[in-house]
Amino acid sequence: MKSLFEDLSPLAPFRFFEEISAIPRASGNEAGIAAYLMRFAGSRGLSCCEDAIHNVLIQKPASPGREGEPALLLQCHTDMVAEKHGHVAHDFEKEGIHLLREGNILRADGTTLGADDGFGVALILAVLDDAELSHPALECLFTVSEEIGLEGAGAFDYTRVSARRMINLDSAEEDTVIIGCCGGLRTDLTVPLHFTDVSEDGLRVRISGLCGGHSGEDIDRGRLNAHVLMGAVLRELQSVTPF
Template identity: 45%
Template sequence: MPVLNQLMPENVFHFFEEICQIPHGSGNLDAICRYCVRFAEERGLKVLRDEGDNILIWKEASPGYEDREPVVLQGHLDMVCEKTADSGHDFAKDPLELYVEDGFVKARNTTLGGDDGIAVAMILALLDEKDAVHPPIEAVFTADEETGMGGAKALDLQLLKGRKLINIDSEEEGILTVGCAGGISCHTSFPLDFSSREGEVVKIIISGLTGGHSGSEINRQRANALKLSGRLLYEASRSTQLFLMDAGGGGKENVIASQAEILLMAEHPSALMEAAVKMEALWKEEFMDEEPNLSVQTEKRGMQTANVVSAETTKKIVAYLMAAPDGPVGYNRTLPGLVETSLNHGIMAVREGYLTIDTLVRSSLGSKKAELAERLKILAGLCGASFRADNEYPGWAYKKESSLRELMTRTYREMFGRDPEVLTIHAGLECGLFLDKKKDLDCVSFGPDIWDVHSVKERLSIESTERSYEYLKAVLAGCCREDI
């Protein structure tokens, strides 16, 4: 039964709810692609699904504005799939369970996918509207943005005539984003030398962390469960010898890891238990009220004979987790308070005889991005691990001249009586890849208020969505009035 049909703008939330009924996590986009193609065909709009699972839809201009230059409207199809530990939700087949609370749309026990489902919904609503005033529209829905921007990398921009691109993938109303960081994925792999050993087994569970987006929220210095696990094990190793058995944590490179589980054999399990109690108390003091649900649990599994990693390899893994930098490592020298360079250890897992740590490095400067990746490579080598980097994507440099930015600033001022904030962000946006392919593009990103994206606390402001949609329509009308 529809939950959002009473909300305004009705057509936007109608399409958003339909999108939320279709599984569309990264790598699972066939159903949402078919939905978008069917939407276009039912309305007689030209549509293309390319080999990268990007969807392109063309709509002619409003009568009288056929001679205006097309405007590209762009968002991405995929969402980050995170859920609470006790949730039975299956992102591969289950619809999201939406509800409205305190002026926000939320999903029960899962991420909402407002990033970037609301962009798709807003663009579909515009394509569906009969009375909106607009130039020719080239709608672009990209695939797998959240896992390396694969769709944007594969997109053939020669298919598009427009040189003005409005990206709807920002999460704070009143902000026009005009630049972003580039990124590179780094993978550190430790070979695991298992052998049989008898001893006391203990499981360490770090959970309840706030998590969040590793770009837009990295400045908040939230706790990363993978880093905490390294610190706890280092503290314990000062009093007892440890033998790793299994380890896992996090779920996405671009999400601050909110949980981790470590299975160990310890010569003196009491020392490990004491370290867990000590570190939990210390972290609650260090993070104050910013990690209210932080929890460190220990489970004694008793004496066992099991395959364990050698003490020497365990020490190297712990050393890497302890010594590797995490979070912000450099700030912008011209825009005070803006993170310039950072990294996030997003996933730790045992895979085919290796313990692998997947890390996303970001920077608005290509040289700093490369330097930080090299630092990780050197540290990995010193700790006996192999290192690989891939999925690199460029940043988006601020342009001094932008007619689209000027129009969107002026329109915002006229509608709301104040200037928007114009800034660059530390998170990655697909505009960098588009500009790398088409140098004369003029890009601006905006969006409604979406809080705690990439986490189970994600929520979308209803009133902000209404204002943002009206603002988008006003900008498009402005593109008709002015030759920008």
């Protein structure tokens, strides 16, 4: 089948993105993309390893004359956010993404596109596949389950990596270098619950219509958080009447 991107140059990143888009890779379902990466490395004689949760590390020796330079780590994540329009029948566990190109616009047919971070994966594959590119020793790390809590990056055994310089390819702007990032914190709480039968006479409190946004990039915009707001409402109600 003809590629959607035959007229583009450089072609390699788009060709690899097209290939991996055909592989189901929602968070938690990265075995298929890991197998693809291992085949990619094996067919090119590159050192590679896959851990128990499908993180993949591919290593490529330095170009001639650059063996003395420090190694460079390139990192991305293989999973994607799996969302679709309500009327779309799409099984993310079994189906890849159906790409649609309209001129210079690339989108998916009723689902998320997966360019976060599929295009980061594609860029690294293009670098590894380029026999003419001059580079230091490369250590290319493809981690899993980033979208649900950076789980792959947190579980990876970093003794496998020697590089002390890293470029992360998970940004929205192709001509921008970001030298910092937003952090994340996850807290698991265990609260003892006691259930009591109540009458049917109750009050339903619902909060809706708030703005969405990215928990890191939009944190400074002063937008209301539904959980925080609900807590404040319940606290005020409790000061008036116990419940």
